[in-house]
Amino acid sequence: MNKLKTTGTYIFLILAAFISIFPFLWMLISATNTSADVTKGKLIPGSYFFDNISNLFSSIDIGTALLNSAKVSITTTLLSLVIASLAGYGFEIYRSKAKDVVFSILLLSMMIPFAAIMIPLFQMFAKLSSVAPAIGIDTLSGVILPTVVTAFLIFFFRQSTKMFPKELLEAGRIDGLSELGLFIRVYAPTMKTTYAAAGIITFMASWNNYLWPLIVLQSPENQTIPMLISQLGSSYSPDYGMIMTAIVISTIPTALVFFFMQKHFVAGMTGSVK
């Protein structure tokens, strides 16, 4: 009975793992084949990978798109880690009734669907364009600004801060650290795993963001990776091998970030969901 159950468990898990991995396998294999082979349903790796790469880099400006996406994601992640952790820390350590009310109002913003505010946001940045063209429409800053702070991340940091040993702060105060000093010297180093997890979530969300960049960015030299992929996918005569290569390249950064920080990610999550 028990053995049967174990076998069942493994079969189920293998199936789940296979379903999860299959599209990746297909993408990787297709990236090494010609467009014609992909359409024929070839499931064996080919030798066309480098041709696909050179086609990709010569026919479209994927380099610029990668650079843009990198700029946007890294800036967003750094800014949002600083701002959200400051806030999460502030809400929990300097807790007061008034701040709790503010916090629950902030949480409401999680309920606001992006589609509901995209048009006013767009108009806001359009107006901004005439005053400060550097951060208005069609700039990477315009993509970054509205996505930097999310209530989710503040919530995440506040939850994690609940587990933070507050005695450390007292000890720090006795050592004569300022309040900001406590945050930087004591809190931030202790919460490394939380930062890692939050960083992964933010980086991925930012790298993959599609709708807002699609609206706010106009010129091709500002294009981000998801916009480029979407455009490739709907082109008149798609080169499947090349598209799959583009997707593989676009997935590498998020995959790398995740795999290098996987341990911290799980640990950071654990802290926040307690």
Added chain:
Amino acid sequence: MKKLLTILLASFMLLTACSSNSDKSTNTSNEGTNGGSTGKKQEITVWAWDKAFNIAAMETAKGIYAQKNADVTINVIENAQDDIIQKLNAGLNSGTTKTLPNIVLIEDYRAQSFLQAYPDSFFALDEFINAADFADYKIGPTSFEGKQYGVPFDSGVAGLYVRTDYLQEAGYTVDDLQDVTWDEYIEIGKAIKEKTGKDMLTQDPNDLGLIRMMIQSAGAWYLQEDGKTPFIANNAALEDAFNTYKNIMDANIVKVISDWSQFVGAFNSGDVASIPTGNWITASVKAEAEQSGKWAIVPFPTLANTASSVHASNLGGSSWYVMNVDGKEAAADFLKETFGSNVDFYQTLVTEIGAIGTLKAAAQGEAYTAPDEFFNGQTTIADLASWTEQIPNVNYGMHTYAVEDILVVEMQNFMNGTELETVLNNAQTQAETQIR
């Protein structure tokens, strides 16, 4: 403290790095406009879609113009058509002209929607081109309140592309498909399916292009003459088109597809015996060189129960528009010298790209009367050009695609057995609430 400051500082530096990019682009565009007055390089940006067709035509025009006007740089940017629509709408609504191109390609079906919604954003071209030089049916969509805004470009004249070898296998000749009605077309389709196992045509259930071609062949459209009032219920041509469409689908001669690449893939791989569509498909058909000699183009079929239906219709087709931004005169001059009047240029377009323009004078040229070996020596361009003259003129109005999205749903209901009258009445009510 230092660490935090460093991180914040670094982030803001990155943020400025991110904005500096755009600074550059504004600078270059400023340089471009200043350049016009100081005699330096003038830059013209063009947005278009379809590398093999529109972009190729624009590149050809660019080459011709550059021979005489070395001081103008023309920058052609490829975007998907949907992206152009979205970027135009976004850009025009934002009130900043910074992101807009100088010249943009707009499909005729959508032109009125832009011209009416953003009246001051386009530059009238009456001083540069003469509307009477172009095919009559192109003028409706490209003009507004008596002013000519668009330079009419390609003819979307429709034809029925057929595989002569499949026809033969089923015991027919090309002549059997000359000037037929859709009912006759269906019968031949059934025979071909039976003999060869090949489907007669492809259809994407999301795209009612076939319906559009059918009703335009009868001089009807989704909207009344005013271009605003929905005309769906009691539209005899539309009723006939719906019935015909259902008969085609029910005859089991259709290969269902879901996007452009499958559409092209189906005829390139020999899965279908015919393609009822616009002439811009020629290049894609000829892309499969092995099928040379196996194709012919015959006139578009007519609706059997609609007397006004003729053997000529249109699908798609677009025109060039100049945005009312800095550099508009230069852009207009460029269009005037190329798409607006240059007969030789149109000959090159026909021979090299297969693009049929709508400049009347161009049809007299040599390239238009040349036989095409791929089509067994048929003078395809001359045939298509002669059908172009017979295309009934309709007002596409402002809401072609909004209505079509409603009709697509109702078409599904109709296919599933709902009465035609109910279906069209429903569509009419919905269109009336949605279109203001």
Added chain:
Amino acid sequence: MKTEVRRTSIRGSSIRTKANLTGWLFISLAVIMIVIFYFYPMLQALLLSFKSGTGMNLDYVGIDNYKRLFSDKTFTTALTNTFIYLIVQVPVMIILALFLSVLLNSRQLKFRGFFRTAIFLPAVTSLVAYSVIFKYLFATDGMINKLFMSIQLIQTPIEWITDPFWAKVTIIIAITWRWTGYNMIFYLSALQNIDQSIYEAARIDGASATRQFFGITIPLLKPIILFTSITSTIGTLQLFDEVVNITQGGPGNATLSISHYIYNLSFKYTSDFGYAATVSYSIVVIIIILAFLQFKLAGDKK
């Protein structure tokens, strides 16, 4: 000794008022940004929802847009589709994620790391990228049909993209594929925090695995289940990238989502930002009602 204590207490009280102020400084930047980039646009959208017109020519029309909303069949379709996704997809995904996390939490299991990574893997792909992959995989002559036909599971290809019913199924499969592993990680993290001795005590009392699951695991995971179901609900209500890139809302609006409809109204048809804002406000109302219900449901069982 005594003076020490007194001094700290005095310092303590002055610190408290100062600390309160410092606290506000800590949260100020975040609060300001959320107000600017969420609440202010919300207010603007509300004003916009009373206007209508094409392009730049917007006029006040009062509650006309809201009347129009109720007779707008496309809106009803988009709403229904979104609810179908919600009702089918969210529970399926959460149950699947819970089940997987419980299996993966077992200490006896071999290759835990591999399974965990494999099942999480979909979460690293961008929504657009995986949508494009799914579009090709589920094409009528695509890989999935070829695979199913080769193992004799089906005789004729399924019209995954072009049939109204199957197109919805495809969208649901796609979202489930992308997000199950992501939610699983939350549960797994929470499970690792549960004290194993609780289970041992239950085992000694003779509780079966099923009893343990419903008696211990579920109640302990309740807050996190609530959290993930709310975020998933919000995510599904905002569905856009997948629909646009896999089915383009078709066939015949059969997969159209509300966000996609808002996009169409603003950027595909002759653009009407006013009415688009009205439609978008409807999601806000729905989300608030749903979140309230979810909290209520979870609260009642306590």
